[in-house]
Amino acid sequence: MNLFKDDFQFTKRQLGLLCVGLGMLAFVGLLGLDLVTGGDGGIGPAQRIGLGLTVALVVLGLSLIPLGDDKA
Amino acid sequence: MAELTGKSSQEQASDSGINIETIGLMAGRALLGVALVMMVFYLVVYVAFAANLIQFPYDYDQGEGFELVDVMMFSEGEFPYADIETYPFYGSIYPPLYHVLLVPFAWAFGPEYWYGRLFSFVSTLVTAGAIAYVVHREGRRYATGNATRWTTRLIAGVAGLAWLASPIVYHIGPLFRQHISMVMFEILALVVLVRALEIDDTGKRRRWLLLGFALLIAAGYTKQLAAFTAITALIYLFIRNPRRAVVWGTGFALVGGAIFLGLTIGTDGHWWTQTITANVKDFSLDQARGLFDVFIDLHFWLLIPAGVFILYEVYFDRISVYSIWFVAVTGLNAYAAGTWGAGDSYYATPIAATCVLAGIVTVRTFNGGWRFNQNVYSRALVDPLRRVAPLVRAAAMIALPVLFILYGRAIVHMPTNVAPFDTVADVFGIEDNTGYNFHDPNGYVTYAYAQIGHFLTDADRAAGDEIVALMNDIPADVPVLSEEAGFSFAAGREVITNPVVLMILWEAGAFDSTELVNMLNAQEFGMVVLRAQFYPQDVNRAITVNYEETQRIRMNGFDYIIKYPRAEPLE
Numbered sequence: 162m163n164l165f166k167d168d169f170q171f172t173k174r175q176l177g178l179l180c181v182g183l184g185m186l187a188f189v190g191l192l193g194l195d196l197v198t199g200g201d202g203g204i205g206p207a208q209r210i211g212l213g214l215t216v217a218l219v220v221l222g223l224s225l226i227p228l229g230d231d232k233a
Numbered sequence: 234m235a236e237l238t239g240k241s242s243q244e245q246a247s248d249s250g251i252n253i254e255t256i257g258l259m260a261g262r263a264l265l266g267v268a269l270v271m272m273v274f275y276l277v278v279y280v281a282f283a284a285n286l287i288q289f290p291y292d293y294d295q296g297e298g299f300e301l302v303d304v305m306m307f308s309e310g311e312f313p314y315a316d317i318e319t320y321p322f323y324g325s326i327y328p329p330l331y332h333v334l335l336v337p338f339a340w341a342f343g344p345e346y347w348y349g350r351l352f353s354f355v356s357t358l359v360t361a362g363a364i365a366y367v368v369h370r371e372g373r374r375y376a377t378g379n380a381t382r383w384t385t386r387l388i389a390g391v392a393g394l395a396w397l398a399s400p401i402v403y404h405i406g407p408l409f410r411q412h413i414s415m416v417m418f419e420i421l422a423l424v425v426l427v428r429a430l431e432i433d434d435t436g437k438r439r440r441w442l443l444l445g446f447a448l449l450i451a452a453g454y455t456k457q458l459a460a461f462t463a464i465t466a467l468i469y470l471f472i473r474n475p476r477r478a479v480v481w482g483t484g485f486a487l488v489g490g491a492i493f494l495g496l497t498i499g500t501d502g503h504w505w506t507q508t509i510t511a512n513v514k515d516f517s518l519d520q521a522r523g524l525f526d527v528f529i530d531l532h533f534w535l536l537i538p539a540g541v542f543i544l545y546e547v548y549f550d551r552i553s554v555y556s557i558w559f560v561a562v563t564g565l566n567a568y569a570a571g572t573w574g575a576g577d578s579y580y581a582t583p584i585a586a587t588c589v590l591a592g593i594v595t596v597r598t599f600n601g602g603w604r605f606n607q608n609v610y611s612r613a614l615v616d617p618l619r620r621v622a623p624l625v626r627a628a629a630m631i632a633l634p635v636l637f638i639l640y641g642r643a644i645v646h647m648p649t650n651v652a653p654f655d656t657v658a659d660v661f662g663i664e665d666n667t668g669y670n671f672h673d674p675n676g677y678v679t680y681a682y683a684q685i686g687h688f689l690t691d692a693d694r695a696a697g698d699e700i701v702a703l704m705n706d707i708p709a710d711v712p713v714l715s716e717e718a719g720f721s722f723a724a725g726r727e728v729i730t731n732p733v734v735l736m737i738l739w740e741a742g743a744f745d746s747t748e749l750v751n752m753l754n755a756q757e758f759g760m761v762v763l764r765a766q767f768y769p770q771d772v773n774r775a776i777t778v779n780y781e782e783t784q785r786i787r788m789n790g791f792d793y794i795i796k797y798p799r800a801e802p803l804e
Binding site for chain 2: 165221225
């Protein structure tokens with residue numbers, strides 16, 4: 162896979178893997194943010210929404226993987 | 234790719250006798266006609282409101298006058314991003330493009346409200362036209378044999394008008410505010426970028442891409458919120474061709490950054506302070522949630538097809554820029570709507586995306602333009618339905634126009650005492666629920682939902698004239714502090730302060746109010762006009778200590794507090 166080829170376009174599988182990766186990274190990042198900033202108040206409502214969205218992104222990504230080489 | 238049925242519409246028709254699809258088509262067209270009538274009615278209400286507002290010479294929505302100040306400053310070759318800690322304590326938190334575009338009007342007509350409002354109103358018509366264009370184009374692109382041009386046009390028209398019919402668009406459409414022209418630049422940018430990617434000729438494609446990115450920059454330099462649409466465009470380009478996204482995205486960032494840097498240097502850093510520091514505001518989850526609920530309540534019926542279309546594209550077709558746009562701006566604007574000073578206007582862009590998607594779903598259904606990739610999901614979910622495809626399509630051709638009609642029912646807004654709307658209100662039992670002879674679907678209840686939309690009266694104009702007359706009684710060499718700029722313009726006086734900017738920067742610790750407070754303590758202002766008292770706390774305190782209220786004048790439903798210097802300041 163050469164991401165920077167002239168004619169490269171994402172497939173649904175590649176997009177799915179990207180979503181899974183970004184979602185997991187964001188999930189860990191949001192939890193890590195709590196540790197870095199002290200996190201006295203626990204997980205706040207906005208943070209909870211953010212975590213929910215990252216989980217949704219991972220689920221979306223997983224559901225795209227079976228679509229294989231369909232163009233995204 | 235395969236059609237839902239795998240057969241032409243004519244073949245499906247003959248398979249199912251005469252003919253479930255024809256019945257659906259006829260009924261659907263009739264229902265579309267009903268939806269069109271409703272949307273045209275809201276267009277008439279909107280035009281009447283715009284005509285009423287454009288003639289009004291004072292602020293209707295607080296802050297309009299300061300947009301006019303920005304225009305006048307640009308027309309005189311000055312930046313409005315000035316030192317707010319020294320007299321006249323004026324600054325602006327918005328980018329310049331909207332104001333710059335109005336400069337020729339300022340040269341020709343001086344400080345007037347009508348041209349800023351007219352420009353915004355025309356922007357809304359252009360945006361509605363762009364929505365209709367997208368829907369029409371998608372309709373023609375996927376049209377099969379039985380598609381008709383006029384049905385495609387009808388659906389495109391209904392989708393464009395549905396955007397204008399939204400009470401949120403209605404509120405802000407004809408205001409002297411830059412938000413709605415940002416939405417216009419946003420959708421035009423996406424339309425151009427989509428077109429660009431369809432062009433094979435490299436040179437021509439590059440010119441279209443350049444135009445698309447120029448429109449994105451125009452949107453961003455109209456209002457910062459357009460950043461979310463820029464994100465959409467870059468995601469879309471990245472999915473379609475990462476190399477192109479990186480190259481053009483880098484160029485976009487460099488040009489946008491260079492303009493930003495130039496403005497920062499050209500204003501001695503005040504551009505940075507006022508457009509960045511002043512826009513880092515408190516966030517209220519309750520406000521965000523309340524406005525999100527309003528968005529859902531008002532647009533629920535159109536959100537259904539929009540959501541279905543996104544699922545369809547994700548699992549059965551290629552993902553369009555409009556689906557990405559919907560997801561990005563609905564999520565990010567919903568969050569941004571929770572910041573202090575934000576309001577329902579933040580949903581103008583998500584509503585545009587909703588109307589585009591709902592329109593595309595409808596036009597594809599009527600034109601027989603659904604295609605499904607052969608994959609694991611289509612084999613499990615779509616293939617079993619192929620035998621009943623004519624029935625499904627017929628049902629959808631009836632259901633989709635009904636959704637537009639239900640949307641029209643959910644967004645009822647109109648004056649209840651202005652002819653001919655009063656007759657319509659009487660016939661349908663629609664009552665004033667705002668206290669301003671106006672029916673609004675929200676009733677002005679939700680916090681941060683704009684309490685505007687009602688028509689202005691002669692009494693409102695007379696009230697504004699009365700405030701100006703009081704200002705005129707103050708000697709010309711004595712300054713007057715007015716929370717709204719319109720009165721100062723009408724009285725031919727210098728506009729002093731932009732209160733909200735001072736308050737936000739004061740709360741951010743970026744405004745030292747000493748000089749302004751000293752002027753108030755010395756009672757240097759001959760008169761003070763307040764409305765919402767959106768000044769820093771210590772400025773409000775100095776006003777209270779040194780100025781006493783003599784009367785309140787009601788205009789547009791708001792009390793304007795008139796204050797004069799006290800004989801003896803309070804302790």
